[in-house]
Amino acid sequence: MDGTVIATNILLFLALYAEVFLLLAFLESTQGAKANKKIAGKFPSVAIVVPCFNEETTVAGTINSLLALDYPKSKLSIIAVNDGSTDGTSAVLAQFSNDPRITVLTKENGGKHSAMNLALTKTTADYIGCLDADSFVAPDALKTSMQCLLETGATAVTPAILVNKPTRIIEIIQQAEYALSVFIRRAFASANAVFITPGPFSLFKRDVLKKIGGWKHAHGTEDMEIAMRLQQHHFTITNSPRTRVFTTAPKTVRALYKQRVRWTYGFLMNMWDYRNMLGNRSFGALGTIVLPSALISIGTVLYLTSLVVIYMLNRIWSMFIKVDTVGIAMNPALPTLDPFFINTTSAALLAYVLIGIALGLIWTGKRLSDTKLHPAAVPLYMLAYCWIAPFWLGGALIRASFRAQAPWR
Amino acid sequence: MQQNTKRYIIAFVIAAAIFGTALVVTNMLNNVRIAQVQTIEDNIATDILSLETQFELLSELSCKDIRENSVLSQELADVSRRVAYTEEKLGAENPEVLRLKRQYTLLQIKDLLLMKKVSQKCGLQPVFVLYFYSNQNDCPDCERQGYALTSLGESYPKLRIYSFDYHLDLPALKTLLTINDLNGELPALIINEKPYYGFKSIDELKKLIPKIDTLTGTSTRSK
Numbered sequence: 001m002d003g004t005v006i007a008t009n010i011l012l013f014l015a016l017y018a019e020v021f022l023l024l025a026f027l028e029s030t031q032g033a034k035a036n037k038k039i040a041g042k043f044p045s046v047a048i049v050v051p052c053f054n055e056e057t058t059v060a061g062t063i064n065s066l067l068a069l070d071y072p073k074s075k076l077s078i079i080a081v082n083d084g085s086t087d088g089t090s091a092v093l094a095q096f097s098n099d100p101r102i103t104v105l106t107k108e109n110g111g112k113h114s115a116m117n118l119a120l121t122k123t124t125a126d127y128i129g130c131l132d133a134d135s136f137v138a139p140d141a142l143k144t145s146m147q148c149l150l151e152t153g154a155t156a157v158t159p160a161i162l163v164n165k166p167t168r169i170i171e172i173i174q175q176a177e178y179a180l181s182v183f184i185r186r187a188f189a190s191a192n193a194v195f196i197t198p199g200p201f202s203l204f205k206r207d208v209l210k211k212i213g214g215w216k217h218a219h220g221t222e223d224m225e226i227a228m229r230l231q232q233h234h235f236t237i238t239n240s241p242r243t244r245v246f247t248t249a250p251k252t253v254r255a256l257y258k259q260r261v262r263w264t265y266g267f268l269m270n271m272w273d274y275r276n277m278l279g280n281r282s283f284g285a286l287g288t289i290v291l292p293s294a295l296i297s298i299g300t301v302l303y304l305t306s307l308v309v310i311y312m313l314n315r316i317w318s319m320f321i322k323v324d325t326v327g328i329a330m331n332p333a334l335p336t337l338d339p340f341f342i343n344t345t346s347a348a349l350l351a352y353v354l355i356g357i358a359l360g361l362i363w364t365g366k367r368l369s370d371t372k373l374h375p376a377a378v379p380l381y382m383l384a385y386c387w388i389a390p391f392w393l394g395g396a397l398i399r400a401s402f403r404a405q406a407p408w409r
Numbered sequence: 410m411q412q413n414t415k416r417y418i419i420a421f422v423i424a425a426a427i428f429g430t431a432l433v434v435t436n437m438l439n440n441v442r443i444a445q446v447q448t449i450e451d452n453i454a455t456d457i458l459s460l461e462t463q464f465e466l467l468s469e470l471s472c473k474d475i476r477e478n479s480v481l482s483q484e485l486a487d488v489s490r491r492v493a494y495t496e497e498k499l500g501a502e503n504p505e506v507l508r509l510k511r512q513y514t515l516l517q518i519k520d521l522l523l524m525k526k527v528s529q530k531c532g533l534q535p536v537f538v539l540y541f542y543s544n545q546n547d548c549p550d551c552e553r554q555g556y557a558l559t560s561l562g563e564s565y566p567k568l569r570i571y572s573f574d575y576h577l578d579l580p581a582l583k584t585l586l587t588i589n590d591l592n593g594e595l596p597a598l599i600i601n602e603k604p605y606y607g608f609k610s611i612d613e614l615k616k617l618i619p620k621i622d623t624l625t626g627t628s629t630r631s632k
Contacts (some may be wrong), residue, residue, distance in 0.1 A: 013428050020427075021420035028416070191416075284413055318552065325553045326560035326611060340445060341494055344438040349431040 011300045012350040018293035019357050022187035029190035043075045047125035050080045051115035055133035056088035065136040078102045079119040084109025113215035113222045120214050128206045134248040135200035141243045145203050148240035155235035156197050156204045158185055160369035164246035172374045174249045176381035182365035189239035193286035197227040201245040221266025228274045241368035257392050264396030298393050305390040443505045453512045511579045517571045518581050536618050538570045539599035548595040550608035557611050
């Protein structure tokens with residue numbers, strides 16, 4: 001076996017190990033889970049913060065979805081923070097100023113973390129949550145998250161995030177990806193290895209947040225940084241897959257690319273900031289499996305993609321030579337169906353296994369969040385992501401190398 | 410912590426089991442593939458025996474019988490493709506791949522010799538093209554030459570093209586190289602016993618092959 005084959009097999013084994021580990025963690029936690037437990041005793045008070053920067057088209061829907069939450073009105077407050085918007089966000093927020101449950105704060109633009117910290121100083125609620133102004137919650141979202149928090153005694157809880165009303169192909173593709181992430185979030189929580197508390201509807205114990213210093217400016221990925229800091233202080237973050245939050249996914253490949261470069265760049269930079277956690281057994285599966293796997297997966301995707309690209313370039317070059325030599329065949333040979341020519345190398349078989357497991361995980365995520373997928377979502381995701389993801393991974397890696405922060409928009 | 414350690418170990422065992430199964434299945438499928446290759450080898454061996462028998466019977470057969478009797482196995486047209494694929498997947502040094510290539514080469518040489526005898530006896534004037542290539546990265550034009558010859562063979566089915574791996578360790582092939590006095594430059598072509606070196610385009614080949622327009626009928630080919 002040459003070096004390429006050995007390296008490919010090692011990387012595939014590591015990916016397989018990480019998948020199996022998460023699957024085991026998920027299965028073990030599901031076996032002991034209690035479904036639909038009612039909240040016992042008093043409902044805790046909750047403040048949901050909606051940081052807004054130029055969100056005039058979506059923020060009203062976001063706040064209306066919060067107002068429609070099935071939760072005692074006296075226990076729920078909404079804090080909308082206009083973070084220096086230059087569009088009509090201010091006028092939209094003004095429409096809600098008469099509602100006693102809503103507080104509108106206005107400040108100069110300072111970034112999401114500054115908006116969240118301002119809200120943190122203005123509330124005395126037991127729990128504080130965030131809802132990005134392009135996301136919408138299901139009516140039972142707060143109850144299910146709170147049930148999960150109270151059952152587990154965790155410091156924070158993350159939801160299941162789904163794509164809001166996908167119509168374009170790029171949104172439909174992301175629908176499958178988000179279904180997969182429903183499983184991944186649940187599995188990470190099962191292994192006590194959550195390292196992102198997403199902007200759409202993560203809830204935190206307010207006193208813990210104050211104790212660790214609130215939100216920080218963190219490479220455009222404050223949601224990741226605060227989760228890493230909570231983990232560093234050994235606070236538990238859980239996940240409630242029944243809490244459904246619908247977010248506005250990027251509608252163009254360019255927008256998707258920019259978002260993912262920002263996420264990946266933020267991940268790499270946060271990994272650097274919290275490098276003491278990497279491989280550190282005191283952080284359990286997070287330090288020993290999840291963070292190293294997430295880092296290695298970036299290298300794996302780029303490495304395997306480069307192999308495929310080199311192979312394809314060779315094939316294209318051969319085709320070019322053939323056409324240049326003999327011209328274009330008028331009756332080209334059809335691809336053979338002879339099983340003799342099916343690729344059955346161990347790397348290919350492992351890739352088939354990994355793809356099969358990924359399909360199973362998407363299905364599990366779909367079941368967990370009780371959502372429907374567009375019929376084309378999974379096939380398109382499987383076909384398209386392997387070609388477009390390497391671009392943003394590579395782009396983020398280059399930016400991280402030069403510490404050139406990826407812009408929000 | 411103890412539960413985590415247990416989970417690490419169980420995950421490793423399961424992952425190792427899946428990985429090991431993939432390796433075993435790969436090995437099994439490769440063995441099946443090798444068995445298929447061995448079947449082809451057996452067919453080729455039969456063809457070689459058939460050729461040898463025809464050599465011996467040549468004096469008793471009429472020219473008509475020989476011309477209408479295909480001397481090559483039906484599988485032969487498919488052999489080079491399977492050998493190339495098996496070589497790519499199992500490696501050029503795989504003993505089974507090497508064995509098949511030797512058998513295949515031997516059959517081509519036998520066929521060449523028989524057809525020369527047939528031509529002498531029956532007064533035919535066939536065109537023999539012997540193509541020597543290498544896949545050891547020392548012949549940048551071999552891929553291009555292969556495409557040109559394949560295309561030419563499809564256009565002129567009566568053209569008898571024989572392809573040989575220059576570096577294949579086979580005494581009969583070494584003898585063929587010696588007889589034709591090749592200087593090692595590749596790709597090399599022997600057209601009716603005259604050597605040509607370097608890439609030859611389809612147009613150049615047409616000029617080198619005498620009376621090529623008469624070779625458009627159906628015939629057996631060895632490439």
